Amino acid sequence: MAGKIIANLLVLGGGALVKAVAQAYKQAIVNANKSGVAHETVQNLAHKTSKSMTLHEARMILGVAENTPWEEVLQKYDKMFQKNAEMGTFYLQSKVHRAKECLEAAKRAGG
Template identity: 65%
Template sequence: MAAKLIANLIIMGSGILGRAVLQAYRKALENANKTGVAHETINNMRRASKTMTEQEARQILGITEHSTWEEVMQKYDTLFEKNAKGGSFYLQSKVHRAKECLEAVYQKNNEGTA
């Protein structure tokens, strides 16, 4: 008899707790949508997953921060060609994205010094 009573209390308690958590979650989403935080967070997640950092690009091409644009292009050409001939299309695309990322960095730096 006591076991049945305890089981019923546990089931009722978990139902009440579940509804309370669901209500709190809905309220949090509602508040996030009102302030625009939800949209900003989603956009940041999308942006972060697609863009390559400068550090990652330098690691892929095997260059340092002090490398010239000519050195970047030499590394790019070498790695791109190696992966074009029986290599990996995935690696080839990573090399290309790394060059694009660094191209933007070098263009910005040249505008700042000019």
């Protein structure tokens, strides 16, 4: 008899807990929508799952500004690519290469 009462209390308590968590989650979504955080989070998630690199990220990786001459971009790329080939990692070398590709694509599109 006592076991049955304890089981009922656990089921009721578990149900109340699930209901409270669901309500808190719904309220968090409402608050996020009001503050714009939800939209920003979706945009960040879309960017993170995207395989493309932004121009800003590419410039940061190569350490160049928007108005840096293309020859200087290539010099920085060559230096960084070679340094990572000798004593860096394949991952960093790949990031440097992708950054150059991204800037090349922007250069072709821009004229």
